[in-house]
Amino acid sequence: MDKNKKIKVGISLGDLNGIGIEIILKTFQDKRMLDFCTPIIFGATKTISQYKKQTNINVPFNGVMDIEKAVPSKINILNIWKDEVALELGKPTEVSGQYAFKSLEAATNALEKGEIDVIVTAPINKDNIQSEDFAFPGHTEYLESKLEGESLMILMTNELKIGLITGHIPISEVSKAVTPEVIKKKANILYKTLVQDFGVSKPKIAVLGLNPHCGDNGVIGNEDDEIIRPTLVEIQNEGKLVYGPYAADSFFGSENYKNFDGVLAMYHDQGLAPFKTLSFGEGVNFTAGLEKIRTSPDHGTAYELAGKNKANISSFKEAVFTAIKLYQKREEYKTLTKNTLKTSKRR
Structure with missing residues (x-):
């Protein structure tokens, strides 16, 4: 170039x-x-x-x-x-x-x-x-x-990059939209963009849980244990450093996000509310995957x-x-x- x-x-x-x-x-x-x-x-x-x-x-x-x-x-x-x-x-x-x-x-x-x-x-x-x-x-x-290409909405600063598993859809439809196929697809797009667009040779990605406290072993929903965890294990078996699910309520306040190159949130406000709290006026919306x-x-x-x-x-x-x-x-x-x-x- x-x-x-x-x-x-x-x-x-x-x-x-x-x-x-x-x-x-x-x-x-x-x-x-x-x-x-x-x-x-x-x-x-x-x-x-x-x-x-x-x-x-x-x-x-x-x-x-x-x-x-x-x-x-x-x-x-x-x-x-x-x-x-x-x-x-x-x-x-x-x-x-x-x-x-x-x-x-x-x-x-x-x-x-x-x-x-x-x-x-x-x-x-x-x-x-x-x-x-x-x-x-x-x-x-x-x-x-x-x-x-297939898109992934990423809100980003130099320190923080949050991609969304689901985008502009109603909250009532989120749990149905969080499937193993979608999680894999979005994780792969984030992984690829971190490599080719940000120069990270071996990206480390965190995935947030869907339910409060990641479902508390099924007390507040089964999706985290039955859908998200097994899917992340499959992605890990491909050699990708993808971890989670992490409880979203404490992930940003504890600054755990600083340990990762990218984060995947399950739905729009789960990712954008903390992002804009931390970075409003300095952040950028990047359409990855295209x-x-x-x-x-x-x-x-x-x-x-x-x-x-x-x-x-x-x-x-x-x-x-x-x-x-x-x-x-x-x-x-x-x-x-x-x-x-x-x-x-x-x-």
């Missing part, structure tokens, strides 16, 4: 009436960011100029009609619509959801074609973005439908802050840096493993 290559970072706007455009513009207001990547924002100069005017954010950008015209030293806006879009900052509308999807769809198509190297997605509203073309619980599921790199900030649309020029950009900026680092690490891994195969064949 050419280490001097400037990574093309495709960026989707998220909900137009949220803080997405604000955190994007303010992230690249720091010109040093342009030393690391070429940002290509999928939207329209008209819409972003209107947003700038309403929020008094003064950030220059370069409007282009073709990705190939993107300038490495500038913030590039790829014009994908010409409409006059009505912005109602702080308010979710059908229009803001419609154009959030237009931005996401165009960025995803460009990623699939290799016109951009990675994608960083600003927050969407999972309700108003719904349509015939987007009938998904969130970004993760949509991207999985468009790209090769052929392409996608990251996003660890927060939502924050309508209550929209238009006030008060949004914190830390998580979005970290999402950009993380996407770049993951891309470079994965390319490095491909090169190393390719060279290993060539050496083996010569022998």
